Amino acid sequence: MNSDSDLQIAGDLLEVQHLLRPAREHPTTVAEFVGLARAIAADRAQWAHLVRYDTTTRWYHRLRTGPGYEVWLLSWVPGQGSGLHDHGLSSGVLTVLDGELTERTDRGKRTLGSGAQRVFAPGYVHEVVNDSLEPAVSLHVYYPGLTDMPMHTAQCAAVRAAV
Numbered sequence: 001m002n003s004d005s006d007l008q009i010a011g012d013l014l015e016v017q018h019l020l021r022p023a024r025e026h027p028t029t030v031a032e033f034v035g036l037a038r039a040i041a042a043d044r045a046q047w048a049h050l051v052r053y054d055t056t057t058r059w060y061h062r063l064r065t066g067p068g069y070e071v072w073l074l075s076w077v078p079g080q081g082s083g084l085h086d087h088g089l090s091s092g093v094l095t096v097l098d099g100e101l102t103e104r105t106d107r108g109k110r111t112l113g114s115g116a117q118r119v120f121a122p123g124y125v126h127e128v129v130n131d132s133l134e135p136a137v138s139l140h141v142y143y144p145g146l147t148d149m150p151m152h153t154a155q156c157a158a159v160r161a162a163v
Contacts, residue, residue: 026066026067026069027066027069027143030091030093030119033069033093033119033141033143034093034117034119036071036093036141037071037093037095037117037139037141038095038117040063040064040071040095040139041095041097041115041139046063047063047073047097047137047139050063050073051073051075051137052075053075053077053135054075054077055077058074058075058076058080058082059074059075060072060073060074060075061073061074063139065145068143068144068145069141069142069143069144069145070141070142070145070146071139071140071141072139072140072141072142072146073097073137073138073139073140074137074138074139074140075135075136075137076099076101076128076129076130076135076136076137076138077130077135078130078131078132078133078134078135079129079130079131080129080130081127081128081129081130082127082128082129083127083151083153084104084125084126084127084151084152084153085125085126085127085149085150085151085152086122086123086124086125086126086149086150086152087120087122087123087124087142087146087148087149088122088123088146088147088148088149088150089122089144089147089148090122090142090143090144090145090146090147090148091119091120091121091122091142091143092119092120092124092140092141092142092143092146093117093118093119093120093140093141094112094117094118094120094128094138094139094140095115095116095117095138095139095140095141096112096113096114096115096116096117096136096137096138097114097137097138097139098114098135098136098137099114099130099132099134099135099136099137100112100113100114100130100131100132100134100136101128101129101130101131101136101138102128102129102130102131103118103126103127103128104126104127104128104129105125105126105127106125111131125152
């Protein structure tokens with residue numbers, strides 16, 4: 001048998017349980033946090049019945065916690081926005097579950113449709129706004145859990161001017 005590789009596997013790998021790593025109960029890597037967000041997004045039964053829309057303030061609900069991380073569900077009616085901010089020492093994954101959101105940074109703006117994800121490191125400054133005519137829902141995973149969300153009002157005009 002000719003092959004480009006000298007490695008050949010005989011038998012069923014799934015039968016070799018000692019070679020398989022057990023699934024982690026909680027995520028610990030960026031890829032696993034992204035996967036957690038995707039899994040929750042795909043299972044509407046976990047979150048859709050919880051969503052509320054509030055025209056006076058952005059609505060949010062802590063959906064889940066784990067060792068060192070939090071998962072938040074947010075709704076956005078047209079025109080609502082976060083203001084320019086960062087997440088302190090927390091990294092995060094933002095996933096749009098329904099609708100469309102606009103993310104603004106000093107580099108410009110990006111439209112995020114349903115299913116879009118953004119991963120960000122501590123200190124990442126952005127503003128998220130629902131510029132559309134329909135409500136939106138998003139999922140936010142923070143590690144470590146969100147304890148600080150500094151607002152950046154002095155830079156706000158510069159970011160808006162850039163977009």
